[in-house]
Amino acid sequence: MAALPAPLRQTLTELLGPGGLLLDESERLAYGYDNSRRQGLPLAVALPETAQQVQGIVRACRQHRLPIVARGRGTNTTGASVPGEDALVVSFERMDRILAIRPGDRVAVVQPGLLNGDLQAALAEHGLFWPPDPTSAAFSTVGGNLACNAGGPRAVKYGASRDNVLALRAVTGTGELVSLGAATTKGASGYDLARLLVGSEGTLALIVEASLKLTPRAPLWRALRALYTDVDAAAAAVARLMAQPVTPSMLEFMDGECVRLAREVGGAELPPCGALLMIEADGDQSVLDAAEAALRAAAEGPGCLEVSAAADEAAREKLWAARKALSPSLRTLAPGKINEDVVVPVSRLPELVAAVQAAARGHQLPIVCFGHAGNGNLHVNILYDPADAAQAARAEAALQAVFAAVVELGGQLSGEHGIGLVKRDLLARALPPATLALMRAIKAQFDPDGLLNPGKVLPP
């Protein structure tokens, strides 16, 4: 099809009312991309306001066998929200309300189109927060965070999206509205289908309401910066930090090249070094001194050059700003980058870092690494010139070497970005066939006609 079939168009127009269905190409274009640099052009964009409208959309599309791609704000990096040919995008921008905040239950009930940042602002008044804090938090949605199992630096202490959801209401591929889980912090009443939906990237059902598990906000924090002679020394320190009792509220890693970029491009005041850890503790005044002492002791060791506390809030903010600017600043090194967010058990980080360095040497390309070290989650950036065919081939070979190391070390292809389109075919190499077969079989129960985000996550 090149256009929405007329009867479907009429059904959706009646269902969604004026302005509820976007058909102009210029408007449709804006809903066709994400941060993967891939782009598609949907046949139409639906803007539902209620769960019942979402059901109506799915049922109508099903009659016409039209694929459906759910969309938050399209901040993901894997093509998960890029529509294929002949698809309808369902954007949740009009379902963006907070339905309830119940401090005594530590629960918020929200619609999927709510921005993570808006939720955090509303929760702050109650002394609470929702742990997932991807870099995109200010402009990504809770629904998108759940669909991708988004994490962020705080996940090391507070968990990622899956660890912080209690119940979901969602519309399956048959248009059925299902309630999964319950808004209690404990439960043993049948299969846990709510958490099954988290990280499924819109391939099982469209989330229309979420009951989120909230956490009390620590009033204070303490930031440490630890410098190391080389990445191996820093990776070993990460394993020491996670083996002792005080769980850091953030534990971020940068290799020497990232430190240089943070200084030269990001403007951070950092001495040259082979690697750096940003370590934070949170809590109230009574705990911070002891926490800092414990983290400092674990950070020190062979190859540690210096551990220093951020002088003040401004110094801390500056370091974080430089950290957040790292990903875009990599473009100053090479016109192209392959950005992966692999994850391995923390104790295997030194081996992963060594494997990445070997791949860089072997394929003669710069590879820079930073990431959420406390979870063993490393953002590996392979830098190359896509216009140079030889470089592009070496970049691909380096990537395969990194993935091979990850699988060998008992890790996963993605820690928090997800699979989407970009890593879909790799999943077949990372997961045993029997596991993949089960995933496909489960997908078919939620979405028997394969209409929900087809071609994403599971290899064909």
Add this chain to the structure above:
Amino acid sequence: MAALPAPLRQTLTELLGPGGLLLDESERLAYGYDNSRRQGLPLAVALPETAQQVQGIVRACRQHRLPIVARGRGTNTTGASVPGEDALVVSFERMDRILAIRPGDRVAVVQPGLLNGDLQAALAEHGLFWPPDPTSAAFSTVGGNLACNAGGPRAVKYGASRDNVLALRAVTGTGELVSLGAATTKGASGYDLARLLVGSEGTLALIVEASLKLTPRAPLWRALRALYTDVDAAAAAVARLMAQPVTPSMLEFMDGECVRLAREVGGAELPPCGALLMIEADGDQSVLDAAEAALRAAAEGPGCLEVSAAADEAAREKLWAARKALSPSLRTLAPGKINEDVVVPVSRLPELVAAVQAAARGHQLPIVCFGHAGNGNLHVNILYDPADAAQAARAEAALQAVFAAVVELGGQLSGEHGIGLVKRDLLARALPPATLALMRAIKAQFDPDGLLNPGKVLPP
């Protein structure tokens, strides 16, 4: 069938070797019951030592369409491990090893037949623990804990079994050995099938290996005891305690009748009161004073008679011993009890307690309550004489009233005991038909012939 078919018997004997297949009735009887007071007699009991043997058992049974019931130590209270007629029990008692403890990853890899208590003892040397701590911990298995999503008092701060597992290896109903999840604390790589298995009570697959998420052990704790005029006042205090930042490491509730039993039967030194909360904080020396002050302030309020710290370790142990003795001591009040472990959002606890009291009055039966209040998880005990038909009918009516209130309050039938046989038919009332249909469809993907623990969890 009244006996194992001869060819199956031969296959299993060859597979499991001498002593690996129990056929004597006296032996089989010992594997036919659990703590639900129900009993079945399996045709045989298999004692595998390897995952490959488990695969062989499932394949052989599948050829003969013989149902399979996985078994840890049979401590559950719902009949989940009671075999129906014509079934094989697979007991994991010979697969009880710790395969690895990796402190830097905060991970232990274990076999399912390992006792929870043995695991904790081994982890203590590393300053770590695995959070699930059901009352049965000393003699229940990790596999059983996972199968039932076991919790316990610590779950309020550290989560239940599902929150503390990273990866599983399991044998499905077709004899396939599948690896689910990965031993990393973060992941966005396909559907989360590991947590789907947790709480599925052996109906989806047989767990043969688990990678467990460990937590650093707090070196010290502080115990408070708070007395209230009545249960409503205590329930309101629970909601206050959970709305403030310091998460207690335990928050247990007893109604006035439980307090009396703890004193008179359990020997605890307790003054008469309408309700009691046991509140604990954990951490190191630096945090405990502030934590105690915060918890004390939240515990105080309308209807609070007294908040006192346990004088010493002996006083604390005595109170806990009385708390643990509560369940058996209820038998002194009436020959029969219906014991439910319903769960509601914490803020709805006062309403649940009121509904339970109304049910007790309306049906003229004593109902005593205690439980893990910080999770909204209440053990409701309806006491009656099963020999008195009128009392039995009133007990059943009271139970239905309690369940109706739980569903109305947005809760779940079970917080940690599970569904099994005993609550199976109630699940149809508690869950919407579409949700139940999805659960059934998913079960069929793992176990197409319905051989794994048939008749449990899902109503026919």
